[in-house]
Each structure stands twice: as structure tokens, then as C-alpha cells.
Amino acid sequence: MSVPPPFLPYGRQCIDEADIAAVAEVLRGDFLTTGPTVDAFEAAFAAAVNALYAVACSSGTAGLHLAMMALGVGPGDVVIVPTVTFLASANCAVYVGAEPVFADVDPDTGLTTLAAISEAVERAGRDRVKAIVAVHLNGHCVDVAALAQAFPEIPIVEDACHALGAANGGETVGACTHSAIAMFSTHPVKTVASGEGGVLCTRDPVLDERMRRHRNHGMVRDPARFTDREAAFDAAGEPNPWYYEMPEPGYNYRLSDIHAALGLSQIGRLSGFVDRRRHLRGLYETALGRCGPHVRALPTAPGCDPAWHLSVALIDFAALDTDRGTVMRRLRDEGIGTQVHYFPVHRQPYFRETAPTPALAGADRYYERCLSLPLFPAMADEDVGRVVAALSRSLGNGGAAG
Ligand SMILES: *Cc1c(COP(=O)(O)O)cnc(C)c1O
Numbered sequence: 001m002s003v004p005p006p007f008l009p010y011g012r013q014c015i016d017e018a019d020i021a022a023v024a025e026v027l028r029g030d031f032l033t034t035g036p037t038v039d040a041f042e043a044a045f046a047a048a049v050n051a052l053y054a055v056a057c058s059s060g061t062a063g064l065h066l067a068m069m070a071l072g073v074g075p076g077d078v079v080i081v082p083t084v085t086f087l088a089s090a091n092c093a094v095y096v097g098a099e100p101v102f103a104d105v106d107p108d109t110g111l112t113t114l115a116a117i118s119e120a121v122e123r124a125g126r127d128r129v130k131a132i133v134a135v136h137l138n139g140h141c142v143d144v145a146a147l148a149q150a151f152p153e154i155p156i157v158e159d160a161c162h163a164l165g166a167a168n169g170g171e172t173v174g175a176c177t178h179s180a181i182a183m184f185s186t187h188p189v190k191t192v193a194s195g196e197g198g199v200l201c202t203r204d205p206v207l208d209e210r211m212r213r214h215r216n217h218g219m220v221r222d223p224a225r226f227t228d229r230e231a232a233f234d235a236a237g238e239p240n241p242w243y244y245e246m247p248e249p250g251y252n253y254r255l256s257d258i259h260a261a262l263g264l265s266q267i268g269r270l271s272g273f274v275d276r277r278r279h280l281r282g283l284y285e286t287a288l289g290r291c292g293p294h295v296r297a298l299p300t301a302p303g304c305d306p307a308w309h310l311s312v313a314l315i316d317f318a319a320l321d322t323d324r325g326t327v328m329r330r331l332r333d334e335g336i337g338t339q340v341h342y343f344p345v346h347r348q349p350y351f352r353e354t355a356p357t358p359a360l361a362g363a364d365r366y367y368e369r370c371l372s373l374p375l376f377p378a379m380a381d382e383d384v385g386r387v388v389a390a391l392s393r394s395l396g397n398g399g400a401a402g
Pocket residue numbers: 059060061062085086088089135159161162185186187196197198
């Protein structure tokens with residue numbers, strides 16, 4: 001009897017011996033939580049994405065919360081969020097007492113567009129909109145320059161969790177050429193892993209200072225910023241060594257040096273990871289092209305050099321006389337993991353209740369056809385053929401590959 005091939009999840013981290021050694025070295029040192037390895041990770045991350053400042057924090061979700069606080073978004077404000085995204089892109093507005101207003105997406109790329117954002121801004125009332133979250137779904141990019149030009153007074157936060165290593169209009173995602181902040185996650189399913197973790201990039205020193213402060217309880221330790229002079233300084237004008245100040249409350253959203261060691265080791269392999277993902281996605285494009293008229297690879301948005309986070313197929317399940325759940329179960333039985341990214345967030349029970357939204361036809365059309373196939377750097381080229389052959393079988397004759 002032959003050994004079944006290994007299970008292929010839709011995404012998976014890629015850890016080598018150097019990563020393991022880097023984490024072990026931190027464990028032998030003086031710092032477990034935020035210390036010199038976090039500084040080194042921030043510097044390496046900033047260099048990798050061409051950012052002026054990079055602030056590491058405990059997760060991408062925490063990062064989005066810090067971004068909202070740094071921008072001063074609060075009760076009564078609106079944050080525009082594309083509806084095809086992970087929950088956290090919208091929840092960050094709720095954390096600060098603001099209201100998410102959901103924007104539609106292009107039915108074929110899954111990315112939001114200037115037209116869709118404009119419609120949502122109009123629906124919300126332009127004066128109320130205090131931030132736009134631009135989600136670079138799947139690893140290709142929203143046209144942030146066009147959004148910035150149309151709404152110069154509204155800060156843009158790039159949710160770049162899927163787009164580490166991508167470029168947009170020739171600029172590295174993270175450089176923040178047209179945005180206030182770009183947020184990345186280093187969750188294991190993303191391109192670079194630290195276990196849990198997030199990184200916020202910005203060109204603005206004021207935002208950098210606020211995000212650093214809010215990730216650490218809102219504490220200020222720089223004597224130049226102390227306001228209560230009597231408590232802060234002694235009779236000789238020396239700052240009291242124990243003293244710190246809190247102008248407004250923050251959170252414990254620090255990253256640990258243990259996590260940062262893994263992230264630092266991994267960020268050194270970013271271009272290799274991205275190249276491998278691009279290569280595999282190219283193989284998928286060719287193989288899916290042979291699956292008949294009702295199956296195709298996600299088209300690439302123009303102007304973008306994607307760093308594929310997911311390999312998405314668009315499948316007309318109804319035309320093939322099947323349904324997505326059946327296909328996913330059949331693939332699972334063949335050792336292939338798939339996922340759907342994402343159920344439109346405005347249709348979640350909580351947001352149906354709190355943020356009633358008109359039908360968003362592009363998002364529904366995208367959602368009903370998308371299926372994320374396995375994509376991670378350690379996959380073999382042959383695995384793509386195995387996945388697409390199994391997909392064709394699971395779709396019946398209509399999805400038969402050549
Ligand atoms: C992963 C992800 C997040 C959240 O990141 P965490 O590090 O898991 O908190 C937010 N937005 C998108 C689009 C993501 O993929």
C-alpha cells in the first residue's frame with residue numbers, strides 16, 4: 001500500500017534551523033519581553049519595506065487598534081472598510097467607539113476601488129469619515145494613490161497583512177508614500193511569521209510616537225515631555241529616576257523579544273519567500289487555465305507587483321452544478337486544505353445589527369466564487385498539479401483539466 005501524500009494546508013509557516021537557533025539565543029539572554037531584539041526586528045522590517053518608522057506590536061489586530069488611536073478616531077467618527085476582509089479590519093473602528101461603514105469590492109479582484117470607497121464615503125457623510133482602511137487582499141494592491149488624491153483630508157491606513165513584499169505603483173508597500181500608516185501581521189499564515197505579532201509602518205514621527213506610547217500603557221519616559229514638573233523633577237531639576245507619566249491610557253500591546261527573534265530571522269528570507277510564492281502562483285495560473293470556462297485564477301490588479309499571500313481560484317460553482325462546501329469536503333478527503341477569504345464582514349450578525357449596509361453586489365459576487373488553494377514556500381512544484389487535478393475531479397466533468 002502506498003503512503004498517502006502529506007496534507008497540504010492552504011497556508012503554512014516555513015521555519016528553518018536558523019529560526020529555531022535565533023529564538024533559543026534570546027531564551028539564553030537577559031530579555032524575554034520587549035528589548036534589543038524588538039529594536040533589531042523593527043529596524044530590519046523598516047529596511048525591508050522601505051519604511052521610515054516601524055513599530056512592532058503583539059498582533060496585527062492590536063496594530064489596527066493602535067493606528068486608530070494614533071489617528072484620534074473616536075466616538076461619532078466613521079471608518080471606511082472594504083467588506084471582503086478579515087474581521088479585524090472593521091473591529092478596530094469598534095474598539096475606539098467609531099462606526100465602520102462598509103465599501104464594496106471589485107467582483108473579480110476582490111480589491112476595493114476608488115468608486116466603491118467614494119460611494120461609501122458619500123453614504124457615511126464625508127465630514128464624519130476619519131479614516132479609510134485600504135485592504136490589499138490576497139497580496140495585490142488597492143490603488144492607494146488614487147484614494148489619497150480623491151480624499152486628501154482623510155488618512156489612509158493600509159491593511160497590508162496580505163501584501164508584505166508587494167509593490168504598488170513602483171513603491172514598496174510599507175513605504176507609506178500615500179498613506180498615514182501601513183499595518184502588517186506576522187501571524188504564522190502570513191508571509192513572515194513571528195508566532196503572534198504585528199508591525200506598523202509610517203513616515204510621520206508624531207504617529208510613530210503615539211503608537212509606541214499606546215502599545216506600552218500610554219507611558220511617557222522622556223523627561224522633555226513631562227508636564228507635572230513638581231512630581232517629575234527634584235529640587236536640583238534632575239528627573240526623578242522612578243517617574244513616568246501617562247497623558248492618556250494605552251494598552252499592553254508589546255511584542256516580546258522571543259517573538260521578535262523569530263520575526264527578525266524570518267524577515268531576512270522575505271525575498272526568497274515572495275519569489276517562491278510568485279513562482280507557485282504562476283504554476284497555478286497555467287494549470288487553472290486548463291480547467292474550463294468556469295474556473296480561473298484570480299486576475300491581478302493593474303499597477304501592482306503582487307506578493308501573493310493566497311492563491312485564489314474563482315469558480316462558478318452553480319454553472320458546474322455543484323457547491324463550494326461539497327468541493328471543499330472532497331478536496332479535504334484528498335488531503336488538500338482550502339479556505340474562503342472572506343465572508344463579507346457587513347453580513348456578520350454583529351454588523352447587520354450595528355452597521356446596516358445596502359447590498360454590496362461586487363462583494364457578494366466575489367465571495368460566492370472565491371476559493372483559496374494551498375500556497376506556501378515549502379510546497380513543491382508538483383503539489384500545484386496535484387491540487388489542480390484534485391480540484392478538477394471534485395468539480396466533476398465540467399472542471400476537467402486537459
Ligand atoms: C491576519 C489579518 C489581520 C489580523 O492580524 P493578526 O496578527 O492575526 O491579529 C487583519 N487583517 C487581515 C487582512 C489579515 O489577513
